[in-house]
Amino acid sequence: MSKLKGAVTVITGASSGIGAATAIKIASLGGVVVLAARNEEKLQAIVTQIKEAGGEASYHITDVSKRESLQSLVQFAEATYGKVDALVNNAGLMLFSDWKDVAIDDWEKMISTNIQGYLNAIAAVLPKMLDQGHGKILNMSSVAGLHVGASSGVYSATKFFIRGITESLRKEVGVQNGIQVSMISPGVIDTGWADKVNDEAGREAAQKLNEIAITPEQIADAVAYALDQPANLTVNDIVIHPTKQDW
Template sequence: MADSHDNHLQGRVSVITGASSGIGAATARITDVTRLDDVEGLMDFAASEYGPIDHLVNNAGLMLFSKWSDRAVDDWDKMIDTNLRGYLHAISAVLSGMIARRSGHILNLSSVAGIRVGEASGVYSATKFFIRGITDSLRQEVGITHGIQVSMISPGVIDTGWADKISNIEGKQIAQDLNEGAIHPDRVADAVVYTLNQPANVTVNDIVIHPTRQDW
């Protein structure tokens, strides 16, 4: 039986995107992920200062609510840039090194919105379904073949202040109503640490964490 005090994070180098607020700030104490050169620069800096990157936590995300009839194309584009391109850029920047070392851990933060589509969240949910798809593909290719751990955490409603950032009036009200009963980001940070703190031969594929009273 494994010792409950085993620490597989000691001496490891972790890069967490989206650490300026919310879940990222609770996990780490960062770079425009929509720009590939920015992300590559971040990874190069981290590797030169601290050594090869052992963990990538893809956490940068943007959640904007609107109805399809609002045709909020600017909001759609912002979510696509951050939630899709941001994740792909970070994965691209660390993958070659991990494959060469045949070790590493990529953890993608998704959402329960990647399991079920909620009201006024069509494009946001689509970006989270995308993350579920790339995570499973990575696991099958670089996990099984190269021994790289690939994981995903899907949080429910977390109190990160996201509801207050929505400009669409109707979407903002839906978000604020949904945010009632949200749980603290520290609870997700605990799940992140648990997922990363596993021996190389163990991968936590998917954790879903949400408020007890959230009905989906």
């Protein structure tokens, strides 16, 4: 039996892509999922799909860049299901641009979501996990947190940040308090992100990368594997990328 059965997992960035695929996967294993994102229409559709398949899910409109929004999300999950067993810190934004473009607005959006958003989510779940003596935090990073590619300097920097905080959490709240802290670093995935790139040259580079992309469902399988482990075992870091990706 899956250890996810009956466990309550909060998933940020759950209205599409990896987050949505992860919610569907965990629910299929008997887990309870709380989906968080800003797009209510998409969240409703995914929750309906999960419930029609016999799973248990709910959603809460959430802006990860706002601390109070994450606190409200966790309070909702606890009020609805009585606990939070796991957090999938997934909400992210990838905007490519060259340094010469000085795309400050894009930089700030990525910092707000990819850095502050992760910290806000951790701050919202960690105190209760420490009190209850168990919990799982899975941070979604990227191979861009291992290798810096063209037109992705600030994005890569945010993913290096995620790698740093994950390792720190593992050594502190993992080793000392038994909280299972994991990270998954996907390669190129087709989540529709390429169409969101504002910079023309950056968008062309992103669309080119997408030609070899793997699916969100393949990453969701890895998330489920990492979370479906006994308390004495933590999957610290999984790197997954298309076979034809050379970095």
